[in-house]
Amino acid sequence: MPAPSRPSRPFPRRTGGPSRRPSSSGPVRSAASDLEQALDAAAAVPAPEVVPTFGQLGLPAPLVTVLERRGMTAPFAIQVRALPDALAGRDVLGRGQTGSGKTLAFGLPLLTRLAGGQRVRSTPRALVLVPTRELAQQVHDELAPLAQPLDLKVTTVYGGASMGRQIDQLRRGVDLVVATPGRLQDLVDQRECDLSQIEITVLDEADHMADLGFLPAVQALLDLTPGTGQRLLFSATLDRGVDRLVRGYLKDPAMHAVAASTSPVEHMDHKVFAVSHSAKVDIAAEIATRPARTLFFVRTKHGADRLALQLQKTGVPAAAIHGNLTQSARKRALDDFTTGHARVLVATDVAARGIHVDDVDLVVHYDPPADHKDYLHRSGRTARAGSTGTVVSLVASDQVRDHQRMRERAGVDANAVSVVPGHPAVREVAESGEPVVLLPRTPSVSARRGGGGRPRRSGPPHGSGPRSTGGPRRSGPEARASR
Ligand code: ADP
Ligand code: MG
Numbered sequence: 001m002p003a004p005s006r007p008s009r010p011f012p013r014r015t016g017g018p019s020r021r022p023s024s025s026g027p028v029r030s031a032a033s034d035l036e037q038a039l040d041a042a043a044a045v046p047a048p049e050v051v052p053t054f055g056q057l058g059l060p061a062p063l064v065t066v067l068e069r070r071g072m073t074a075p076f077a078i079q080v081r082a083l084p085d086a087l088a089g090r091d092v093l094g095r096g097q098t099g100s101g102k103t104l105a106f107g108l109p110l111l112t113r114l115a116g117g118q119r120v121r122s123t124p125r126a127l128v129l130v131p132t133r134e135l136a137q138q139v140h141d142e143l144a145p146l147a148q149p150l151d152l153k154v155t156t157v158y159g160g161a162s163m164g165r166q167i168d169q170l171r172r173g174v175d176l177v178v179a180t181p182g183r184l185q186d187l188v189d190q191r192e193c194d195l196s197q198i199e200i201t202v203l204d205e206a207d208h209m210a211d212l213g214f215l216p217a218v219q220a221l222l223d224l225t226p227g228t229g230q231r232l233l234f235s236a237t238l239d240r241g242v243d244r245l246v247r248g249y250l251k252d253p254a255m256h257a258v259a260a261s262t263s264p265v266e267h268m269d270h271k272v273f274a275v276s277h278s279a280k281v282d283i284a285a286e287i288a289t290r291p292a293r294t295l296f297f298v299r300t301k302h303g304a305d306r307l308a309l310q311l312q313k314t315g316v317p318a319a320a321i322h323g324n325l326t327q328s329a330r331k332r333a334l335d336d337f338t339t340g341h342a343r344v345l346v347a348t349d350v351a352a353r354g355i356h357v358d359d360v361d362l363v364v365h366y367d368p369p370a371d372h373k374d375y376l377h378r379s380g381r382t383a384r385a386g387s388t389g390t391v392v393s394l395v396a397s398d399q400v401r402d403h404q405r406m407r408e409r410a411g412v413d414a415n416a417v418s419v420v421p422g423h424p425a426v427r428e429v430a431e432s433g434e435p436v437v438l439l440p441r442t443p444s445v446s447a448r449r450g451g452g453g454r455p456r457r458s459g460p461p462h463g464s465g466p467r468s469t470g471g472p473r474r475s476g477p478e479a480r481a482s483r
Helices: 031-044 061-069 077-087 102-114 133-150 163-172 181-189 206-211 215-224 242-249 277-288 301-313 327-339 372-379 397-410 424-430
Strands: 092-095 126-129 154-157 176-179 200-203 230-234 254-257 268-275 294-297 318-321 344-347 362-365 389-396 416-418
Touching: 031 092, 031 242, 031 254, 061 102, 061 133, 077 092, 077 102, 077 230, 077 254, 092 102, 102 126, 102 133, 102 176, 102 200, 102 230, 126 181, 126 215, 133 154, 133 176, 133 327, 154 163, 154 181, 163 181, 176 181, 181 215, 206 215, 206 242, 215 242, 230 242, 268 277, 268 397, 268 424, 277 294, 277 301, 277 362, 277 389, 277 424, 301 318, 301 344, 318 327, 327 344, 362 372, 372 397, 389 397, 397 416
Parallel strands: 092 230, 092 254, 126 176, 126 200, 154 176, 200 230, 268 389, 268 416, 294 344, 294 362, 318 344, 362 389
Antiparallel strands: none
């Protein structure tokens, strides 16, 4: 088996004290860039020429079998890199673009290491912390079928859902809890969840948890887990306090990355339309007539409702998703989008983080993103897991300069074209994409769309090995922040 290289370079870390909790002093300023550089170096390590199989990477046979049955025959690049270290029990700091397969990169080693252990009521042995409810559900739905053959139980803990049911599940005994920080803290406070026996903790989308102000809660929860446990942290960026988390809670982590923090997904086509304020809605409506799924991004919750309504008035089946909606309304919007009953989804940034719907081949920045990172995050909702996608920015004339600077920071090469409704460049987008295949509405969050979608147009992120196009691959309806 080819030994995947482990680009791990020493970096200064705090030592001493029973808790590895960081203090607010220390070499924090350059720390983020230190870590980013180490990750950039890790990303520069070439992938092995022959991609090892999941079995060769050390996964147990029952797990390899379910993966195959679910259409996952070859590991993605981040999985090839992170699995051996994570399986060996090392702490891991990982970075990979959206859709690169991080969930299995941490999920597979986690399940493998938990297998065969003892389940104790209200005392999970592994914890995955995520920023949003829907991401929690999504991680659960991805891992639960893999946990089953290993006789492991996975449950979710997040706000907006019945606490009684969550307590009930915990009391019956679970091995892995996938949680958002706020609700987990509540359950810990009520003594319904004991974190003292946690062997493995995963922080997924740590940067997003930082954005939502969850880092103090995350730290408090980490402090309740044994300092001897294994910790894996995944984040697109290491600023806003994520670096301190790494330094304080990860022991000599192996660094694994598959793309630099600012490198856009290669198979994304970026277009910039310079528009007048008055023509913006009409151009959006024209684009929205396309036969395929389109995801629009707007700045405000109110703006999301308004644009969805404006599109509906022109006959486009559009839904809005944002933080003011109830959990069930958000779920319905995503379900409708996933099943094709709403071909268009209008989302705010927070609502869209973690949204995972396959076959979104067009993302439209209706309002500009706050910065280049948000641009990449939003754009990352298309071209997932190796498929192709187009990203269109509608930019008002007074935003053109700022937008140009933002694109430069994002490493995106595109020139603004001035357009009006009916312009050939707009028409081209409006006619692009293959018609959505309407699927029955899903009765529950975990009900998934099977094959049915159009085949992917390109390979997996590491550019080798086949990937399933139909079969039991999943795409999930869900998204958004917890309390
Ligand atoms: P990320 O968290 O990096 O954004 P995900 O973990 O959500 O990405 O994975 C994106 C998609 O790719 C999911 O639908 C997942 O099931 C699929 N996937 C992950 N690994 C593989 C693999 N090795 N083969 C095929 N599909 C995979
Ligand atoms: Mg993910």
